[in-house]
Amino acid sequence: MTPQTSPDPEAAAGAEQSAQAVQLLESARTDLAGTVLPLELPGVEQARTELRQAIAQLDDYILPRYRSLDAPLLAVVGGSTGAGKSTLVNALVGHPVTRAGAIRPTTRQPILLHHPTDLPWFEGQRVLPGLSRISGVLTGATVPASKAGSAPDAAAMSSLVLLGDPAVPQGIAILDAPDVDSISDDNRQLAGQLLAAADLWIFVTTANRYADAVPWRLLLDAASRDITVAIVLDRVPPAAEAEVSEDLRNLLKQEGLGRAELFVVHEAVLDDMGMLPHQAGEPLRSWLRDLAADAAGRAGIARRTLNGAVKALAERLQVLAARASEQDAAAAALRKQAVDAHEEAVDRILDATKDGALLRGEVLARWQDFVGTGEFFRNLEQNIGRMRDRVGAFFRGEPTPAVRVETAIESGLQAVILDEARNAAEDTDRRWRADPAGRQLLGTDDLSGNSEGFPDRISAEIRAWQGDLMELIRTEGQGKRAKARWLSFGINGLGAALMIVVFSMTAGLTGLEIGVAGGTAVVGQKLLEAVFGEDAVRRLARTAREDLHRRCRTLLEAERQRFLNRLSSDTAGEADVLAGHASTLARLAARA
Known part of the structure; x- marks a missing residue:
């Protein structure tokens, strides 16, 4: 019977250590292959060369030698x-x-x-x-x-x-x-x-x-x-x-x-x-x-060179981690420029919708057509009930003027959003082109204007907002008494009034610019309060304004995304990953 030889514990331990080292190196190789240095920063070409050389060193020498030490x-x-x-x-x-x-x-x-x-x-x-x-x-x-x-x-x-x-x-x-x-x-x-x-x-x-x-x-x-x-x-x-x-x-x-x-x-x-x-x-x-x-001498040379290569790779990865961190910082700066420009545009749009600026020109003319002549304003405070009957009759007989108010608001609001979105795009384009990394990302493309089809998207969003506003009025008027009132005034008329109130807010929900367009906002305010009550009007106006804010932000975010799409979304965390591998490989070299 042939005696069995017991396994060499030292050889088994060495094989296990080599297998663990190969796993660590393969993980580093995978993450290096997935590393992207997309921005044209100073020294990036050298960093890209270092990256390619690090991968080649793993493929050509370090991994093969660890897998075949003999x-x-x-x-x-x-x-x-x-x-x-x-x-x-x-x-x-x-x-x-x-x-x-x-x-x-x-x-x-x-x-x-x-x-x-x-x-x-x-x-x-x-x-x-x-x-x-x-x-x-x-x-x-x-x-x-x-x-x-x-x-x-x-x-x-x-x-x-x-x-x-x-x-x-x-x-x-x-x-x-x-x-x-x-x-x-x-x-x-x-x-x-x-x-x-x-x-x-x-x-x-x-x-x-x-x-x-x-x-x-x-x-x-x-x-x-x-x-x-x-x-x-x-x-x-x-x-x-x-x-x-x-x-x-x-x-x-x-x-x-x-x-x-x-x-x-x-x-x-x-x-x-x-x-x-x-x-x-x-x-x-x-x-x-x-x-x-000399087998032992050859093994010593192989291990010493291998250990030195791993140590050098760890140092190279540390440098690459620093370069990746610079890429993250530069990308964050470009992203912030685009975000800030479009956030400021949203703020300017909202300011324009609450300071009475929209209640001039075409919107004011259509609203005055809707509520009647100047005599209507003079009699407003004397007899709210008479005003309601008169306006209600106007609503029931000719609903078209209310729709004209909606159309004028849509047109005016669209012009504001288009203008501010274009300003944001011009600002972002200018800032990016002043930076070598941003200039490279933009290339020959001109993103300084509005995107194709943006006016149509604005119109659709405004109409959707107006539709939701009408639904708010229907929901609020579910009670029998309120329902009779809003039916007498007409859903479109009350909706137009609510839009006028929303566009005349200068201090949140508590202030109305009474002097705008000869008391324009007061008419809408009184109409709505006569139907729903003061608290309900405040709630409706708050909800309508928040919905408008959300839709404007969504529109501007879509325009902003044209710039952000130029920034790679796959680079987040690369610096930390490379730094982690650098530390791990440095410890591996130190143990050897």
Whole structure:
């Protein structure tokens, strides 16, 4: 009977921690993918680049490495234009596998060299999932380095050539990347993407370019991520080796890269195949072989680079959280401008409906037609009953004048709402165009006027308000006595009177502007009180005014929404979510 081995508690705990880390990272990746930075604020392009790079770092390196901690190390060979990267890669395997030459850029399609048995680790989408795979096996035939590989077209930039070669030590893959300072934007971006996916950097520079700014920016990034770096100082005249090497080592120490391995390749004449002398690449080859043979050492490099990448990602997320917070603040400011402008317009409309301004011109003329001549006003206080009979007879015989009052009120109120809505739109448009973010949201669209069909919507809303007002009068007059009274005056006549009362309020429900249009409001007030009583009139006027307020607000909110629709509604809370992930990943890196 075969004895059963007990599970390793330490290994089980490690697997559980890795699984939890993957869950945290996948959650962060989901929220990053859903992050939107829509407003054109200062520095937003850089923030969007940081966002894309954070997602790419998770996809290309952090998540694949956490899921496969025992996978081979990926050593990316990077450096400046003409530094000799491809020539060095050819030297590491002992024959031409990647194109080298004077025409720049030579490396446009990345080539990943691996031991044949390591192919399963790379033929899928485990790392660099955005690049398609082109698999190949090296044969014994060789061609000069100037003709090695292919001369790829533009589509080749999105593919990764996999070449199995027994000369590559098992456990380490070598990826020849484009120039970090290439004249091609696509090449530079791809180089940055590949370096971000590396467990190990082999950075190639030359004796006369080792202090260039572009490669040092990348090296400083490597130092901040605690990535293992091997520096190859290429084309060094033997006489200058000591001086140049010492100066480079001092620079590396000053920038936190004192642990970096430094390999010197002397200036040498290439053979007919475009190859360096065999001994030129031997120190680096030997270092890679020793590293491949040391499983614990490889695991240590992978974990250290992974931990540094997670720490750097946490810092990047903190910066993105700050940028998202700036977006929230800018969106809130734009939203407030639109809301304030239209709220002020609502207030101005309501002011115009209660200060007697509408009781002039056409409305006044139709109302006077309705109630009679000036003699009617003179006799008003002398005999309310006679006034009621006279007006009632007028109502019963000719209902048309009451409808004309409603129509005049509709027309006057519509003009006020149209004018104030246009003012609000002009104000919002002007404020937004004074702000780069608002200007970008508006683009070439002109929102400074009323929307299409807005006059018709106003008319419909006013008519609906008038209809509800009539229903209020019907409901209030349900008692037999009141019903007889409002029937004698006519529903339209009482409705017109109530509208006149609503439009003459200068101090809520307690004040009537008696002098407006020669006592216009008094007539309506007395009519309604004769039918319903004073308290009921106050209640009816309050309800009618509140309904009008609500409808005006609804109309202006719809106009305001044209602006607010330009603001993304999906960004709320993004800053807090990103800050939360930043804290979580920082703790994850600290535990590691």
